[in-house]
Amino acid sequence: MLKIKFINLIVSFSLVGAIASSVSAAEMTEMTDEHAPRSPQFQSIEQPLALKIALTVGGLALISAQLWWFLFSKPKSQQAETSDGVQEVSITVDGGYIPAIVTVKRGLPVRLKFMRRDPSSCLEKVLFPDFHIAQDLGLNVTTPVEFTPQTVGNYQFSCGMNMFHGAINVEE
Ligand SMILES: [Cu+2]
Structure with a gap:
């Protein structure tokens, strides 16, 4: 149980990271002009908008589920x-x-x-x-x-x- 919770927590955090980086990558792409050097990290994350939205919605749903689980689930x-x-x-x-x-x-x-x-x-x-x-x-x-x-x-x-x-x- 504890192990499962821990793994889920890690998954949640990495999803938050993925969302954050894809959002910041999108912003970066819009903001930086062509001459500005881009880090390869940001270049590699170029997903279609639908995927980004799906990832964000899915991630948020998972995070809320995790929060609920941590706060309200009691051992049976x-x-x-x-x-x-x-x-x-x-x-x-x-x-x-x-x-x-x-x-x-x-x-x-x-x-x-x-x-x-x-x-x-x-x-x-x-x-x-x-x-x-x-x-x-x-x-x-x-x-x-x-x-x-x-x-x-x-x-x-x-x-x-x-x-x-x-x-x-x-x-x-
Ligand atoms: Cu022990």
Whole structure:
């Protein structure tokens, strides 16, 4: 998730750059007279007007979508599914935890099945301080983390360096 957001942000910024440079290139072309030296950078960007407009509109739409996403999207909570008296949720570890928020019921054993796809050492450990759990996660394997929450509340978990976070929502 984080990785995707980051890539999108970079794409947005490069689009802003592309729009800005095509606009300034257009202005430059109009303003400079024939004798003025033109930088090859500006010469190379000569697109038809329709393309420029499409690029600008598309870029602006993408930027507003990105802004909306950053400002208003909230991580969704996933309800654990109970089978044989155990509440299970699969969590993918890839640039963070997906889902990052898990909702479980109090007093029933929980099994979080961590599938680590991210090779960065940052995510090789997952910590549940409230449950005194520090679990190593192997790469490309599923590692179960089990505990039984006895008290209603919100319990954070994180990577070994406390950079990526998730939470367990324990309900009655
Ligand atoms: Cu980390």
